[in-house]
Amino acid sequence: MMLRMDALLADPEVKIIVCCGSGGVGKTTTAAALGLRAAEVHGRRTVVLTIDPARRLAQSLGLTELDNTPRQVKDTQLHAMMLDMKRTFDEVVLTHTAPERAKEIFSNPFYQAMSSTFSGTQEYMAMEKLSQLRSADSWDLIVVDTPPSRSALDFLDAPARLGRFLDGRMLRILLGPARAGSRSVFNLVSASFGAFSKVVQKILGAQLLTDLSGFVSALDSMFGGFRDRAEETYRILQDPQTAFVLVAAPEPDAIREAAYFAERLNAEQMPLAGLVLNRMHETAVPELDAATSAAAASAIRASHPLAAEVLEVHSLLMRQIVRESGMAAHFTDQFPGVPVAKVPAQATDVHDLSGLRIIGAALADAVG
Amino acid sequence: MVTGKGGVGKTTVAAALALALTAGGERVLLVEVEGRQGLAQLFELEPLPYAERRLGEVDADLRLLAVDAEEALLEYLELFYKMGRAGRALRKLGAIDFATTVAPGLRDILLTGKVKEATTRKDDNGNRMYRAVVLDAPPTGRIGRFLNVTAEAARLAKLGPIKSQSEGVAALLRSPMTSVHLVTLLEEMPVQETTDALQELAALGIPAGKIIINGSRPPLLSGHPKVTQAALKRGLADAGLPADQATIAGLRAEANAHLARTALEEQLRTELSHLGRPIVELPLLPDGVDLDGVQRLANILGS
Secondary structure, eight states: OBOOHHHHHHOTTOOEEEEEOOTTSSHHHHHHHHHHHHHHTSOOOEEEEESSOOHHHHHHTTOOSOOOOOEEOTTSSOEEEEOOHHHHHHHHHHHHSOHHHHHHHHHOHHHHHHHHHOTTHHHHHHHHHHHHHHHHTOOSEEEEEOOOOSSTTHHHHHHHHHHHHHHOHHHHHHTOGGGOTTGGGGGGGHHHHHHHHHHHHHHHOHHHHHHHHHHHHHHGGGHHHHHHHHHHHHHHHHSTTEEEEEEEOSSHHHHHHHHHHHHHHHHTTOOEEEEEEEEEOOOSOTTSOHHHHHHHHHHTTTTOHHHHHHHHHHHHHHHHHHHHHHHHHHHHHHOTTSOEEEEEOOSSOOOSHHHHHHHHHHHHHOBO | OEEESTTSOHHHHHHHHHHHHTTTTOEEEEEEOSSSOHHHHHTTOSOOOSSOEEOTTSSSEEEEEEOOHHHHHHHHHHHHHOOHHHHHHHHHTTHHHHHHHHSTTHHHHHHHHHHHHHHHOBOTTSOBSOSEEEEEOOOHHHHHHHHOHHHHHHHHOSSSHHHHHHHHHHHHHTSTTOOEEEEEOSSHHHHHHHHHHHHHHHHHTOOEEEEEEEEEOOOTTTTOSOOOHHHHHHHHHHTTOOOOHHHHHHHHHHHHHHHHHHHHHHHHHHHHHTTOSOEEEEEOOTTOOOHHHHHHHHHHHHO
16 A cells, blocks of 8 residues: 555644654654655645754754754755753753752752653653644644654653653652552552662662652652653544654564554554655666576676676666565565555765755655 | 664674684674564574573574563672562562663663673683673664763762672773674765764773674676666677667666765765774675575674
């Protein structure tokens, strides 16, 4: 089945497009190309939220600093922004707590570590930013690039994990019975927790627990808030106004990740628009197969060296095409109902607006 | 350690390097730490447990291990605090997940700590258990943070065994026993990340190893910058292949795309050569990576 990208980009009911997939498959480039096409070809007020763009791509979008503000990309109607994880976290704290409290939180070393390095903070903050952009109501379409996680599924799971963590039940138990609101539930295992707390103290040192304790009491008023927000954003992702676009390259890892993700979206009833398969090689001479081409090349190597090497180039290309279609079939056999757009491999790397326009057109013209 | 941008074939190269190091009957451990089960997939095995298992499919003493931070923490607790049953109870409650999450960096300290333990482990005769331990490390985007364990630990734990453990790991990482190899493709972004990662490693004082160019194409047409229609037509006709206009145009377009690509690759190769690290090139495996392919790459790395 073919993914009709222009129809998706033009659909006024589609307000959010989330691009996900494993690292190195061209996710950011795809997100930027989709955003640019939505703005230029379909006239939609579009913003692209990038997480960690490659430097030259960022430059071509005019993203020279992490300032968390959508800015118009020079010579286009597109707006783009780069996520500033720490600043977004600070904003969340500021909206939920009094200024003096916020100051206390900001100076806590535990908060500093968590807001910049906690695994999952990036995903949570990407969701948070998405939710802010959506409620600002100044955009027809928000295109989100997802963080370069260990697993593509982290984008869905990390916010809930962080939300649960900040919700603080474990923290309260850990930090002592006086703070444990629902202590009775844990009576049976309180012995283990006592041991746990002791061990944590031994391993991490008492200083950490002191910092943690300060962090917990400072954040006390916000606990519910974090979880609610994570859940709310999760619901946005289930809304039909959201469309997930899986991005993959014809490599085993990338295809596998895409398949996990497709399964998960199904299970969560999240709207999957289709799969973009980047870097697919193609040929204008499909009837000349790899073996014939290689045999012919050896036969004429001495008499026609140039033609022989051209045939070798073709032979290698055909082998790659066969392998890549096999890879693509892994996915399409498993998910026959998911539309696919195959984007031809570009001869050179894409890192400017004209390159993004070419990719955008290729996405729209792609065959399934 | 083998790192590189996502998608460059890091896992394949790590496996080939480990296999190459088994030459002469040596024992080598190949480790992954990202929970991706990339090794199991590469060798077409069931998911790997948290145990060192010999790979039966090759005629070499290559052992595989998928390190899991939770398992490593439990092992650590058992070793130092003898908390077998309590540890398992904690796990049921999700407390272990919590503990590895509550302290950013704890996860990486546990993972690198396990690598250190395997590297320095001795057998009954007092000899090192492994000639080498090869780590399929996190990608270049996260490698600095992953390896900078002391800084992470120092931010949180000012005292205690985690601090001393992380100091031990840091010392090993900065010693001549460690080498971080960078895998790249001849594409702009992976080359850029290789450059960035080298700077980051230098700043951390961690020794960088080789630059390994993966997926290198054979230097076809290098002596023929211009592919003429006439020469191609004569060759095709002589080979008994169709030499119609469409075929010739199609093949010429492919040849020209190949030439454009190789020109860019040549430029990137030059950029890499200025980074001051030894460079090894591994050929593109056009049919994909299987065990034979890994063996082939291992032979090249070995020589």
